[in-house]
Amino acid sequence: MFLKNYISEVAGAVKSLLKGMKLTGYYFTHRKEIITQHYPEIKPQLPERFRGEVVMLHDENNEHACTGCTACELACPNGTIKIITKFDITPEGKKKKAIDTFVYHLELCTMCNLCVDACPTGAITMAQNFEHSVFNRNDLTKKLNKPGSKVRAGVE
Amino acid sequence: MYRTTDILEHKQSPSAGGVGEAEYMVINVGPQHPATHGVLHLVITLNGETIINVEPHLGYIHRSIEKMCESLTYRQFIYTTSRMDYLSSHINNHCCAMSVEKALQIEIPERAKYIRVILDELTRLASHQLWWGAMAMDIGAITPFFYAFREREMINDIMEETCGARLTMNYMVPGGVMFDLHPNFQKRVKEFIAFFKSKIDEYDEILTGNVIFQNRVKGIGMLSKEDAISYGCTGPTARASGVSCDVRKLYPYELYNNIEFDEIINTGCDSFARYQVRMQEMKQSLKIVEQLIDNIPEGDFQAKTKAVLKLPKGEFYTRVETARGEFGVYIVSEGATTPYRIKFRSPGFSNLSALNHMAKGNKIGDLVAIMGTIDLVIPDIDR
Ligand code: SF4
Ligand code: SF4
Numbered sequence: 001m002f003l004k005n006y007i008s009e010v011a012g013a014v015k016s017l018l019k020g021m022k023l024t025g026y027y028f029t030h031r032k033e034i035i036t037q038h039y040p041e042i043k044p045q046l047p048e049r050f051r052g053e054v055v056m057l058h059d060e061n062n063e064h065a066c067t068g069c070t071a072c073e074l075a076c077p078n079g080t081i082k083i084i085t086k087f088d089i090t091p092e093g094k095k096k097k098a099i100d101t102f103v104y105h106l107e108l109c110t111m112c113n114l115c116v117d118a119c120p121t122g123a124i125t126m127a128q129n130f131e132h133s134v135f136n137r138n139d140l141t142k143k144l145n146k147p148g149s150k151v152r153a154g155v156e
Numbered sequence: 157m158y159r160t161t162d163i164l165e166h167k168q169s170p171s172a173g174g175v176g177e178a179e180y181m182v183i184n185v186g187p188q189h190p191a192t193h194g195v196l197h198l199v200i201t202l203n204g205e206t207i208i209n210v211e212p213h214l215g216y217i218h219r220s221i222e223k224m225c226e227s228l229t230y231r232q233f234i235y236t237t238s239r240m241d242y243l244s245s246h247i248n249n250h251c252c253a254m255s256v257e258k259a260l261q262i263e264i265p266e267r268a269k270y271i272r273v274i275l276d277e278l279t280r281l282a283s284h285q286l287w288w289g290a291m292a293m294d295i296g297a298i299t300p301f302f303y304a305f306r307e308r309e310m311i312n313d314i315m316e317e318t319c320g321a322r323l324t325m326n327y328m329v330p331g332g333v334m335f336d337l338h339p340n341f342q343k344r345v346k347e348f349i350a351f352f353k354s355k356i357d358e359y360d361e362i363l364t365g366n367v368i369f370q371n372r373v374k375g376i377g378m379l380s381k382e383d384a385i386s387y388g389c390t391g392p393t394a395r396a397s398g399v400s401c402d403v404r405k406l407y408p409y410e411l412y413n414n415i416e417f418d419e420i421i422n423t424g425c426d427s428f429a430r431y432q433v434r435m436q437e438m439k440q441s442l443k444i445v446e447q448l449i450d451n452i453p454e455g456d457f458q459a460k461t462k463a464v465l466k467l468p469k470g471e472f473y474t475r476v477e478t479a480r481g482e483f484g485v486y487i488v489s490e491g492a493t494t495p496y497r498i499k500f501r502s503p504g505f506s507n508l509s510a511l512n513h514m515a516k517g518n519k520i521g522d523l524v525a526i527m528g529t530i531d532l533v534i535p536d537i538d539r
Contacts, residue, residue, distance in 0.1 A: 024299050049316075077228050
């Protein structure tokens with residue numbers, strides 16, 4: 001009786017192992033099941049909503065939609081954004097608040113999208129670039145409004 | 157980092173087995189040990205190969221999230237909870253958003269509810285898949301890890317397309333969800349369901365029936381029903397000891413009272429029972445997603461909320477069922493824009509506290525298997 005149990009146990013064990021081996025063998029011999037992606041050689045196709053970094057949208061006239069309202073700075077949980085404003089003189093001779101520098105600390109950003117959500121004019125958005133490594137930490141502090149750019153007419 | 161008094165206590169206690177003094181050995185596992193899935197530090201007292209005591213030391217990745225939340229507004233604090241249990245980040249975010257909505261009495265649109273529940277269940281599936289692969293790897297089987305990640309990758313891709321991130325989504329906002337679903341969402345989820353249904357049997361084939369695996373988990377790490385309750389265990393860890401504790405059933409939130417699904421309860425009390433509970437929960441999650449995916453109503457995905465959220469004075473507690481158990485957010489508000497105090501009740505912490513009880517008397521090789529079945533996520537424990 002003991003021997004019988006023992007043999008059936010061993011047989012069951014061997015069967016279970018073979019069953020698993022059969023499955024791994026199947027994947028080993030079927031090339032079409034391979035799912036490896038060769039990352040540095042072939043860049044992945046990222047969806048358009050992917051959050052890689054915050055960027056400011058500029059059109060062909062080097063104009064953006066940022067009014068310098070600092071809503072994004074207030075929405076950011078980490079102090080990643082610093083808006084430095086200045087006063088422009090409008091043609092009518094009035095003073096108008098405008099953006100001077102949009103400082104973005106990429107090293108602090110958690111890609112939470114709250115700033116993009118908070119912006120009333122849709123001036124900033126998320127870009128797909130995800131390869132952010134640099135040799136110097138200071139390179140991660142970015143100025144998002146391009147040099148010489150100004151706010152698009154009509155954006156309040 | 158061990159305290160000599162601990163060892164002396166054990167030497168004196170009769171329950172230690174009455175062995176000679178010189179035979180105790182104290183070893184450190186972690187904080188950086190591949191088997192602890194993160195930075196858990198365990199101080200283990202051994203008698204030969206038998207575990208006498210396991211003492212978790214926390215604090216290695218403490219980020220003081222609760223304190224940090226006190227200076228964040230009610231929109232901002234949600235993202236920090238993705239950094240706690242990063243495998244259930246959607247569900248954690250959901251709980252926070254829900255507690256703010258409850259306090260402000262915001263009624264969220266029906267469509268947002270559907271989106272939330274579907275994404276919750278997909279998160280649970282992804283979490284259990286990762287657990288399955290990682291647990292098999294702890295025990296020594298490398299191959300299942302790749303199979304698990306193949307399916308998990310599909311969920312991550314769906315998340316990436318709709319939420320913009322793969323792990324720390326921050327997609328739930330007070331009032332609903334951040335953006336509408338991606339147009340491809342339904343199609344891809346259905347593809348995933350069909351694919352996963354054809355593969356879930358492979359999981360059983362390669363691991364569940366395997367004789368080596370069964371010998372490693374059966375009868376190991378016993379946790380009786382009484383102990384599970386007294387340690388405050390929740391989630392699959394407690395349900396495998398016969399405790400009915402599914403928040404989705406007991407305190408239904410969002411749509412869960414209209415959905416047909418079973419609470420999986422097993423009375424095996426051992427590591428294998430915990431394994432089986434999670435395996436069956438995957439099937440239940442699939443069932444929930446299948447029920448909802450075709451009926452997502454049209455409409456808004458976010459309710460209108462004020463730009464600045466101010467919670468009324470008072471205390472608010474909300475709980476949800478994450479992949480690991482009950483997650484709770486307790487907010488004390490003084491009526492300001494930031495909380496006065498926030499406490500997170502994380503499932504991993506209570507589940508870890510039962511580890512000593514489960515591991516005592518087992519061999520050191522089984523410790524990793526036991527830790528695997530309680531599915532520890534260290535940032536969730538040590539926040
Ligand atoms: S994505 Fe989040 S962390 Fe990054 S700048 Fe915007 S609000 Fe700040
Ligand atoms: S990016 Fe948008 S939110 Fe930020 S300052 Fe400019 S306009 Fe305001």
